[in-house]
Amino acid sequence: MERILDQTPTVKSFFVRPANPFTFVAGQHVDIRLTAPDGYQAQRSYSIGSAPNGETIELVIERLEVGEVSPFFHEVVQVGDPIEMRGPIGGHFNWLPEDGGPILLVGGGSGVVPLVSMLRERQLFNVDTPFVLVYSARTFADVIFRDELMRLADADRGFSLILTLTREPGAVPGVRTGRIDRATIVEALSRLGGPPRLAFICGATAFVEVASMFLVEAGVPASRIRTERYGGIPAEKLDATVAVAPEQ
Numbered sequence: 001m002e003r004i005l006d007q008t009p010t011v012k013s014f015f016v017r018p019a020n021p022f023t024f025v026a027g028q029h030v031d032i033r034l035t036a037p038d039g040y041q042a043q044r045s046y047s048i049g050s051a052p053n054g055e056t057i058e059l060v061i062e063r064l065e066v067g068e069v070s071p072f073f074h075e076v077v078q079v080g081d082p083i084e085m086r087g088p089i090g091g092h093f094n095w096l097p098e099d100g101g102p103i104l105l106v107g108g109g110s111g112v113v114p115l116v117s118m119l120r121e122r123q124l125f126n127v128d129t130p131f132v133l134v135y136s137a138r139t140f141a142d143v144i145f146r147d148e149l150m151r152l153a154d155a156d157r158g159f160s161l162i163l164t165l166t167r168e169p170g171a172v173p174g175v176r177t178g179r180i181d182r183a184t185i186v187e188a189l190s191r192l193g194g195p196p197r198l199a200f201i202c203g204a205t206a207f208v209e210v211a212s213m214f215l216v217e218a219g220v221p222a223s224r225i226r227t228e229r230y231g232g233i234p235a236e237k238l239d240a241t242v243a244v245a246p247e248q
């Protein structure tokens, strides 16, 4: 572990230098395995948030109150600790500059991480592929990569950000409140100027299921939708109107 950075009150970035450097494609993840002194092991997947151009990779981990591995990262892991890591993994939820666009990204909570890797890849290669990111967070303080995303949205005419906050008590200028709904997706498609070549949806399982449904209802062919489910209760066990929030 090379560096640890606070991102939000519940999210930290962990910069890991792989012992055997590897290349990866934006959207891929790694598997992390923890082993306790008594031999007990726990394994979890974490998306890579960085673009594939550095000697370290950035993992961005949200601390789940009742979790096993994420609190360990937040409370126990220190700079210098060895981390057992396998990867890169994933051949479906990927974007390469040659894939082109336009691209629709939809993220809930920490589900924004692989989408930011794709955005950073787009910037790294200096391509003008149109990207729209719809990002649902609980409050303004919970928006991961907030400054980077807002700066990019201001500076880059090819990138548009629709930020929506589900639990923000006050109004934030230029930012919506409420959950992602059908109208949010319709607006994102209109900002894209047409149907996306590919749409990437990532977050808690229920979030991904309901957002995918909104995209299909808005006319996006299912064959163009790629999803990454982070876990949690599936949508069928939740009211669909509460599902499209990045609750943990």
Ligand SMILES: Cc1cc2nc3c(=O)[nH]c(=O)nc-3n(C[C@H](O)[C@H](O)[C@H](O)COP(=O)(O)OP(=O)(O)OC[C@H]3O[C@@H](n4cnc5c(N)ncnc54)[C@H](O)[C@@H]3O)c2cc1C
Pocket (backbone or CB within 6 Å): 029, 044, 045, 046, 047, 048, 059, 060, 061, 062, 063, 064, 066, 067, 068, 069, 070, 071, 110, 113, 114, 203, 204, 205, 228, 229, 230, 231, 232, 233, 247, 248
């Ligand atoms: C491909 C992939 C990539 C992932 N990338 C990231 C990432 O970049 N950053 C990140 O923070 N997490 C990511 N996750 C989720 C991560 O793997 C763990 O599931 C998460 O950190 C919780 O682990 P835990 O051991 O702390 O909690 P656990 O002990 O596994 O779970 C505690 C409780 O929380 C519920 N739960 C687990 N995950 C979620 C969730 N996402 N939403 C709501 N409830 C949940 C469980 O059902 C359980 O009830 C990714 C998952 C996958 C499959």
